[in-house]
Amino acid sequence: MSLLSRALRSTVALPTRSSPTLVAALLKTIAPSSSIVSAASFHTASAQLSKASSKEKASRTTKPHNEETASATAAADGGSNARTDNSITVEYPSDDKLPSSQPIIGAGRAGVHVFPTLATFSLQGKVGVVTGGARGLGLVMGQGMVISGADLAIVDLNKEEAAKQAKSIINQFKKDHPEAKRSVLPKVTAHYADVSDPASVETCIAEIVAEHGKIDNLVTSAGFTENFEAIAYPIDRMRKLWGVNVDGTYMFATAVARHLMERKSKGSMVFIGSMSGSIVNVPQPQAPYNAAKAAVRHLAASLSVEWAKAGIRVNCISPGYMLTALTQKILDDNPDLKKQWTSLIPQGHMGSPEDLMGPVTFLLSDASTYVTGADLRVDGGYTVT
Numbered sequence: 001m002s003l004l005s006r007a008l009r010s011t012v013a014l015p016t017r018s019s020p021t022l023v024a025a026l027l028k029t030i031a032p033s034s035s036i037v038s039a040a041s042f043h044t045a046s047a048q049l050s051k052a053s054s055k056e057k058a059s060r061t062t063k064p065h066n067e068e069t070a071s072a073t074a075a076a077d078g079g080s081n082a083r084t085d086n087s088i089t090v091e092y093p094s095d096d097k098l099p100s101s102q103p104i105i106g107a108g109r110a111g112v113h114v115f116p117t118l119a120t121f122s123l124q125g126k127v128g129v130v131t132g133g134a135r136g137l138g139l140v141m142g143q144g145m146v147i148s149g150a151d152l153a154i155v156d157l158n159k160e161e162a163a164k165q166a167k168s169i170i171n172q173f174k175k176d177h178p179e180a181k182r183s184v185l186p187k188v189t190a191h192y193a194d195v196s197d198p199a200s201v202e203t204c205i206a207e208i209v210a211e212h213g214k215i216d217n218l219v220t221s222a223g224f225t226e227n228f229e230a231i232a233y234p235i236d237r238m239r240k241l242w243g244v245n246v247d248g249t250y251m252f253a254t255a256v257a258r259h260l261m262e263r264k265s266k267g268s269m270v271f272i273g274s275m276s277g278s279i280v281n282v283p284q285p286q287a288p289y290n291a292a293k294a295a296v297r298h299l300a301a302s303l304s305v306e307w308a309k310a311g312i313r314v315n316c317i318s319p320g321y322m323l324t325a326l327t328q329k330i331l332d333d334n335p336d337l338k339k340q341w342t343s344l345i346p347q348g349h350m351g352s353p354e355d356l357m358g359p360v361t362f363l364l365s366d367a368s369t370y371v372t373g374a375d376l377r378v379d380g381g382y383t384v385t
């Protein structure tokens with residue numbers, strides 16, 4: 001049995017509430033060491049590929065059909081660094097093997113500071129919701145919202161972890177602001193929701209409004225990726241992936257928009273897409289994820305137009321490769337993959353979750369009042385090459 005088919009057989013179960021991020025504990029495809037390239041050789045390969053394809057075009061117009069075989073052979077040989085590779089798989093670590101994500105620590109970077117800044121960047125008085133906020137990017141973006149003055153509702157399949165992290169965000173805030181009185185401490189709460197389930201979303205929104213009185217801002221970070229070659233992608237897994245990444249974003253956004261419209265209040269939302277919504281990652285095959293993230297990006301643009309008259313802004317952040325607890329563990333196990341990924345990033349390194357704190361605060365705050373329907377790529381330049 002091939003590695004891929006063995007992996008497929010062992011991962012057909014869908015996530016449950018008791019196994020909240022089994023969805024994330026999936027197969028990852030790694031690069032064979034032979035396919036690791038430097039940026040320079042990648043570009044040489046690309047140049048050769050584009051030369052080859054213009055030659056191929058020319059030969060199509062001038063040469064007879066018996067030379068098509070030669071073209072096909074050239075296509076099979078070239079382009080290997082710009083292709084997905086379905087031959088090697090590796091299992092994602094399960095949740096119990098992962099360390100918890102850590103909030104950002106350090107005065108001057110994330111905590112108390114004395115540097116002048118625009119008042120419009122503040123989220124003081126706002127209530128923000130972050131889905132998928134118990135871990136990874138969502139956790140740190142939520143913390144950034146709290147540091148910028150907001151109260152926060154963390155929504156996740158894993159409510160226990162969300163509650164633990166809500167406490168650690170407040171504890172860190174107290175350390176950074178030892179002078180803060182109890183009455184000015186931020187309110188950070190934890191809530192269960194499966195964002196792909198309409199009833200769960202409605203219950204969760206009602207719970208947040210009951211505890212916080214209102215919602216002003218939303219960040220949709222609940223999402224996951226997985227790697228199967230398209231021709232073998234189990235349809236139930238594909239539907240689940242779309243259910244969380246696309247339907248989950250849509251259902252949370254529309255529920256928050258209804259709440260804002262009822263209150264006749266302005267609001268700002270940020271959808272977490274991915275650079276995969278604009279480019280095709282290599283070498284790991286992930287067609288449904290890439291398409292789902294393209295949908296998230298265009299959903300943000302579409303809703304921004306529909307809700308502009310209601311004063312609701314909707315933008316998308318498309319991160320590149322970010323080092324979370326999860327990706328760190330995978331890359332520790334697969335250093336070759338990290339080399340291949342970073343060789344394609346102009347800045348030469350992966351992003352950290354902290355790199356999203358500023359962009360998300362900007363887009364949620366009044367510093368970006370005239371920005372709506374935008375896609376802010378935070379990818380070290382990956383998508384411009």
Ligand SMILES: NC(=O)c1ccc[n+]([C@@H]2O[C@H](COP(=O)([O-])OP(=O)(O)OC[C@H]3O[C@@H](n4cnc5c(N)ncnc54)[C@H](O)[C@@H]3O)[C@@H](O)[C@H]2O)c1
Nearest residue numbers: 132134135136137156157194195221222223274319321322
């Ligand atoms: N890490 C990266 O390199 C990267 C890059 C680009 C985009 N993204 C996107 O950013 C988002 C966050 O990714 P991450 O790396 O922090 O992932 P992560 O797995 O560390 O965190 C995702 C969180 O979402 C929660 N979640 C999953 N399914 C859920 C559901 N149905 N309902 C509610 N919560 C659910 C998980 O429990 C987890 O806490 C995802 O949408 C991902 O696609 C990540």
